[in-house]
Amino acid sequence: MATWFNSREQSAVGVVAVIAACVLYAGVASAGWPATSVSMDLLLARSGIRRKLLKNGLGLTPQMGWNSWNHFQCNINENLIKETADAMVSSGLAALGYEYVNLDDCWGELNRDSQGNLVAKASAFPSGIKALADYVHSKGLKLGIYSDAGSQTCSRTMPGSLCHEEQDAKTFASWGVDYLKYDNCNNPGTSPKERYPVMSKALLNSGRKIFFSLCEWGQEDPATWASSIGNSWRTTGDISDNWDSMISRADLNDKWASYAGPGGWNDPDMLEVGNGGMTAEEYRSHFSIWALVKAPLLIGCDLRSMDKTTIMLLSNKEVIAVNQDRLGAQGKKVKSDGNLEVWAGPLTANKVAVVLWNRGSSRATVTASWSDIGLHSTTVVKARDLWMHSTKRSIKGQISADIDSHACKMYVVTPQ
Numbered sequence: 001m002a003t004w005f006n007s008r009e010q011s012a013v014g015v016v017a018v019i020a021a022c023v024l025y026a027g028v029a030s031a032g033w034p035a036t037s038v039s040m041d042l043l044l045a046r047s048g049i050r051r052k053l054l055k056n057g058l059g060l061t062p063q064m065g066w067n068s069w070n071h072f073q074c075n076i077n078e079n080l081i082k083e084t085a086d087a088m089v090s091s092g093l094a095a096l097g098y099e100y101v102n103l104d105d106c107w108g109e110l111n112r113d114s115q116g117n118l119v120a121k122a123s124a125f126p127s128g129i130k131a132l133a134d135y136v137h138s139k140g141l142k143l144g145i146y147s148d149a150g151s152q153t154c155s156r157t158m159p160g161s162l163c164h165e166e167q168d169a170k171t172f173a174s175w176g177v178d179y180l181k182y183d184n185c186n187n188p189g190t191s192p193k194e195r196y197p198v199m200s201k202a203l204l205n206s207g208r209k210i211f212f213s214l215c216e217w218g219q220e221d222p223a224t225w226a227s228s229i230g231n232s233w234r235t236t237g238d239i240s241d242n243w244d245s246m247i248s249r250a251d252l253n254d255k256w257a258s259y260a261g262p263g264g265w266n267d268p269d270m271l272e273v274g275n276g277g278m279t280a281e282e283y284r285s286h287f288s289i290w291a292l293v294k295a296p297l298l299i300g301c302d303l304r305s306m307d308k309t310t311i312m313l314l315s316n317k318e319v320i321a322v323n324q325d326r327l328g329a330q331g332k333k334v335k336s337d338g339n340l341e342v343w344a345g346p347l348t349a350n351k352v353a354v355v356l357w358n359r360g361s362s363r364a365t366v367t368a369s370w371s372d373i374g375l376h377s378t379t380v381v382k383a384r385d386l387w388m389h390s391t392k393r394s395i396k397g398q399i400s401a402d403i404d405s406h407a408c409k410m411y412v413v414t415p416q
Helices: 015-030 040-047 078-090 129-138 165-175 192-204 243-254 280-292 308-314 317-323
Strands: 064-067 100-102 142-148 179-183 211-214 232-234 265-267 297-299 332-337 340-346 352-358 364-369 380-385 390-396 398-403 408-415
Touching: 064 078, 064 142, 078 100, 078 129, 100 179, 129 142, 129 165, 142 165, 165 192, 179 192, 192 211, 243 280, 243 332, 280 297, 280 308, 280 317, 280 340, 280 352, 280 408, 317 408, 340 364, 352 364, 352 398, 398 408
Parallel strands: 064 100, 064 297, 100 142, 142 179, 179 211, 211 232, 232 265
Antiparallel strands: 332 340, 340 352, 352 408, 364 398, 380 390, 380 408
C-alpha cells in the first residue's frame, strides 16, 4: 500500500483524540483510501485535535493572486499595481480565483513618521496605500502588503515591524490591507517562534481580517509550529527562475506534507511561470506540482504583458481545481525511479490527483501503479488528463505515459 505521510510522533494521545481520529479513519476508508495510507499525524490534523489554526477563518484553500517581487523586485509604484489589478481582471485570472494583489519589499520610506508610523514611499505611491487598496477593492480584488520581523526589511530601504507590531497591524488595517507577507531579515537573532506570534496577535487585534503569510524560509521548520500563528509558512529559501531552483523547492517542501491543510499551507515560494527562465514544459511542471501540493498560487510575472502560453498555463481551471480542492490534503512524491517520479494526493469525492513527472534529460515512460497512489489493485478508474482535457475510461492497475524531458502529465483519477 502507498505510504502517503510519515508519522513523526509515537506519543500517546487522549481518548477524545483517539475517538476523533477513528471517526476520520472510518471516513477515509469509506472514501476508498486504504487505512495504511494515512498516518495518525494526518488523522489528528484533520480531526482538529492536534492542529490549532489561526483564528481568522482565512486560507481554507491555498491563497491565489500575484506578488511583485519575482519580476519587479524594488521597481514598484502605484501605477504598476493598478495596472496589474486591471490585468488580473481583464485576463480572466480574477474570475478563476486569483484575488490578492500583493506588494513586496520597497513600498515604504526609509524612516517612520514623527508618530512612529510606516509611511508609503512618496515618489512611488504618492496617493498612499489606502487609496491603492480602495482601487484594488473596486476591482473585486484584495491588497497585500509586506513587512519584516526585524529592524529593517530585506532591501534595507524601509523599516521592519519588530517592536512596532501592534502599531503596524493597526496601520495596515486602517489602510484596508487584506494580506501580510512577513519576512525575517535584519532580525536580532532570536527565534522566529518568539517574533512571529507577536505580529500574529497584533493582526488578530487590528479589527480587520488579514491573511498572515510567514516567510522565515523554513529555517526552524515552521510546518511544525506555525499553524496557530499564520495561514501559510515558507518551507524553503527563495525560488529563482530556473529548473534546478524550482525542483529543489518542490523537494524541500515535500517532507512537510502532513502538516498542511485548510487554514494553513506549506509555501515553497511563489510562481515563476512567465518570467522567461524556463521552458513552457518546465513551467507546466512547476504549475502542476504547485497545484498538486496545495502551494499558494501567487503569480510572479508581469500580468500586463503575458504571452498566450503563460495565460494558458496559469488559467487551467482543472489544475486550479486540484489546488483549491476542499479536502486540502497536500499531494506528495510517492514514487521515485531515478529521475522518473510519481506525485499524488487524495481529493474530495473519492478522487486522486496524479502527476507523472520526467525530471530526466530524455524522453521516458513514467508509470503509477494503483499501489503507488493509494488505490486497491482491483479498482477500475477513469482518468482525466488535465492538460489535454480528455478522459480515458475503464483503466485497470496502473496509469502510464511517455513523457518528454522535464515535462509531466497530470490526471484526476476517479474510481468507477
